Amino acid sequence: MTKGVSERQTADEIILIDRAVGHDADAFGQLYDMHVDRVYRYIIYRVGSEADAEDLTQQVFLKAWQGIGRYRRRASPFVAWLLTISHNLVVDFYRTRKDRTYLEIEALAGDAAYNPERAAEASLDQARLRRGILQLRGDEQQVVTMRFMEGFEYSEIASEMNKKEGNIRVILHRALLKLRAILENEGVES
Amino acid sequence: MKKFEDILAECIDDIRAGEANIEDCLARYPSLRERLEPLLELALGIRETPDVRPSSVFKVKARVQLMEHIHERQAVTKWPWSRYNRQTKQITLRRRSSMVSVIVAIVLVLSAVGGGTAYASQWSLPGDALYSIKLGTEQVRMALPGDDAARAERALGFADRRVEEIVDLAAQGRVHDLGLAAEKYENALNMTMTRIQTASAARLAAGNVTGNVTARVAEATLKHLEVLLEVFEQVPEDAKPAIARAMERSVTGHHRAMEALEEAGVDVSQLPGIPARVRERLENILGGIPPWAGPPDDVTPGPPDDVTPGPPDDVTPGPPDHVTPGPPDHVTPGKP
Numbered sequence: 342m343t344k345g346v347s348e349r350q351t352a353d354e355i356i357l358i359d360r361a362v363g364h365d366a367d368a369f370g371q372l373y374d375m376h377v378d379r380v381y382r383y384i385i386y387r388v389g390s391e392a393d394a395e396d397l398t399q400q401v402f403l404k405a406w407q408g409i410g411r412y413r414r415r416a417s418p419f420v421a422w423l424l425t426i427s428h429n430l431v432v433d434f435y436r437t438r439k440d441r442t443y444l445e446i447e448a449l450a451g452d453a454a455y456n457p458e459r460a461a462e463a464s465l466d467q468a469r470l471r472r473g474i475l476q477l478r479g480d481e482q483q484v485v486t487m488r489f490m491e492g493f494e495y496s497e498i499a500s501e502m503n504k505k506e507g508n509i510r511v512i513l514h515r516a517l518l519k520l521r522a523i524l525e526n527e528g529v530e531s
Numbered sequence: 532m533k534k535f536e537d538i539l540a541e542c543i544d545d546i547r548a549g550e551a552n553i554e555d556c557l558a559r560y561p562s563l564r565e566r567l568e569p570l571l572e573l574a575l576g577i578r579e580t581p582d583v584r585p586s587s588v589f590k591v592k593a594r595v596q597l598m599e600h601i602h603e604r605q606a607v608t609k610w611p612w613s614r615y616n617r618q619t620k621q622i623t624l625r626r627r628s629s630m631v632s633v634i635v636a637i638v639l640v641l642s643a644v645g646g647g648t649a650y651a652s653q654w655s656l657p658g659d660a661l662y663s664i665k666l667g668t669e670q671v672r673m674a675l676p677g678d679d680a681a682r683a684e685r686a687l688g689f690a691d692r693r694v695e696e697i698v699d700l701a702a703q704g705r706v707h708d709l710g711l712a713a714e715k716y717e718n719a720l721n722m723t724m725t726r727i728q729t730a731s732a733a734r735l736a737a738g739n740v741t742g743n744v745t746a747r748v749a750e751a752t753l754k755h756l757e758v759l760l761e762v763f764e765q766v767p768e769d770a771k772p773a774i775a776r777a778m779e780r781s782v783t784g785h786h787r788a789m790e791a792l793e794e795a796g797v798d799v800s801q802l803p804g805i806p807a808r809v810r811e812r813l814e815n816i817l818g819g820i821p822p823w824a825g826p827p828d829d830v831t832p833g834p835p836d837d838v839t840p841g842p843p844d845d846v847t848p849g850p851p852d853h854v855t856p857g858p859p860d861h862v863t864p865g866k867p
Contacts (some may be wrong), residue, residue: 367685370597370598371681373594374743377585378585378590382581382583383580386580395589398585399596402597403600467578489579490577491580492579507536511536513539514570518570521570
């Protein structure tokens with residue numbers, strides 16, 4: 342794991358966070374610079390469309406600014422907080438499109454933005470995995486992506502989700518079982 | 532006895548850390564082989580998110596919009612200076628309300644040691660006796676810790692202040708002081724661009740932090756231009772040359788910022804430029820839009836011309852009508 346561990350939250354970033362919590366817009370701007378790529382990457386993986394990912398990324402930082410006064414440093418790094426906001430916005434994004442499932446939106450987006458050409462490592466298997474992950478429940482998706490794709494520790498994920506570490510492992514187990522079933526079904530259907 | 536989910540998590544972590552392989556884990560828990568193996572293979576097949584990045588244009592535009600939201604404008608009022616004042620004072624108020632306890636303490640200390648002069652200077656205008664002290668406090672702020680990009684942000688904040696001062700002077704009919712105000716505005720913009728140039732040179736490999744500051748200069752100078760144009764239309768004839776000069780500096784600053792962004796690879800055609808109506812009016816006033824004028828002659832912001840440094844002014848409270856903190860206006864949503 343190379344990303345997301347708490348130790349990577351530098352002293353400089355902690356100072357910026359403290360200033361931002363005091364509503365220092367310049368400091369918040371610098372936090373935006375530090376994390377916008379990661380937030381966008383997290384979101385586009387979940388929504389597929391570049392336009393939607395851009396829109397949601399903007400919303401993440403607006404919401405973060407609106408809530409920054411109540412941000413408290415915790416076991417997880419600041420970026421985990423941003424990714425939790427991202428997760429909630431993605432869930433809302435799909436909720437407001439009740440008539441469509443993840444897969445239908447995927448099909449409409451046609452993987453145009455999130456395609457193997459733009460993400461060279463997105464092999465066929467990874468594309469299948471992604472489709473499977475997108476069919477998991479919200480909390481299951483959050484645990485799988487934060488643990489395996491973003492590299493957060495169980496304790497950090499637990500802190501962000503207001504759950505115990507043991508619960509996170511239970512959710513992870515359940516998510517993997519479901520994912521396996523989804524992929525097996527997909528294999529049978531295709 | 533360990534729960535299955537704990538064993539699964541332990542095995543995944545060990546394998547990912549390179550401390551074991553799948554066979555090691557299965558050997559450790561032979562009775563769980565059938566349940567563990569497929570889940571381990573699946574979990575280990577999930578890789579980190581592919582490194583897809585947003586476009587530079589999006590990042591710059593989104594940042595500008597974010598900052599615009601943060602410094603959101605109030606409703607437009609008839610007088611440009613009252614609109615401008617309201618914007619800037621609102622921002623200041625927000626910071627003040629969040630720092631009120633610090634401010635109260637600092638005011639007490641400053642008063643005790645004679646810092647009241649520096650305090651009072653913060654509302655002085657060009658031509659006032661205390662104005663040099665105000666500039667001195669800004670120099671102190673420039674010397675506070677921070678990299679060149681952060682200093683560029685501060686200098687841009689000073690340019691905002693200079694526009695506010697021009698607006699205030701015009702509102703008070705102090706025509707003779709507008710020349711000095713325009714000159715100080717130019718100095719602040721030059722200082723901003725110098726810091727950006729230094730930051731760019733130092734951070735070529737460090738992403739587009741500098742580009743973001745530069746984008747804000749491009750945006751801020753457009754706003755300056757619009758406010759100054761409104762002031763221009765409403766001041767007496769003898770005040771117009773100074774305002775015209777300030778507008779010329781805004782245009783130059785805007786051009787320089789856009790050129791710097793272009794050099795950094797940003798598609799500037801996606802960014803807002805000088806609106807057609809403003810451009811048309813400027814051509815009438817200035818006899819044409821001034822072209823890109825090259826780097827400033829005085830690129831090194833030397834010591835202030837008349838400095839009596841006071842304390843950093845970002846910790847000095849506003850006049851009495853602004854120090855009463857209202858309810859915090861940005862604390863509503865907490866943890867999402």
